[in-house]
Amino acid sequence: MVRGELTRGGEDRILTRQNPFGGGPSVVADTDQGAIALYVDRIRRSIAETAAVLDRVSRETAPAVSEVAGVLADRVGRGGKVLLCGNGGSAADSQHVATELAVRYLKARKAIPAIALTVDSSVITAASNDLGFEHVFSRQVEALGRPEDALVAISTSGSSPNVLRAVETARDMQIVTIGLTGEGGGKLAGLVDHCIAVPSGATPRIQEAHLVIEHLLCEALEEACGE
Secondary structure: OOOOOEOOOEEEEEEEEEEEOOOOOOEEEEEOOOOEEEHHHHHHHHHHHOOOOOHHHHHHHHHHHHHHHHHHHHHOOOOEEEEEEOHHHHHHHHHHHHHHHHHHOOOOOOOEEEEEOOOOHHHHHHHHHHHHHHOOOHHHHHHHHOOOOOEEEOOOOOHHHHHHHHHHHHHHHOOOOEEEOOOOHHHHHHHHOOOOOOOOOOHHHHHHHHHHHHHHHHHHHHHHHOO
């Protein structure tokens, strides 16, 4: 049995604990900073699953990613902007992409206009309270969107009501719509003009692949629109 490192002068207590991911008991160093369990086999399996999904993304969705990159570059080139929306992790993705575009991704260049519809707490809470949570994004699309813009709607399930409502509003306003979703695409796939569906039904794997796709789109936009 291996003893853990000393922490702030305190003696670590060594114990064995049943590994919840299988593969027998794990050695745990119970330190002053908390118990640290090393589930090496499970970590390796998760990374392998991610790699397998990304391999399928490369083989199956590269044409769709390239097409969406061209659509976004065209809209920005016409003076439009990129609107983004999603819930939870997809909300974080929306803010991440908007930041990469408005500030920089890989190189210094002019700003690319992008707005995440997930950041204004006053608008979100007012829309939720007065209109219903399904309107938190659609109301902002109505207020901020223009026909030359693009809406990127992110939903791992493809079934988030507020994301679907935003797409419907965008389509009514002649705003091009792009969906990032998971296997099958859900209702979102049938609503958007362009859909990139990650070939996986596991939410963590879909989210990981979405980030790769989003970075590819940022890189393409930066090359096409940045000076």
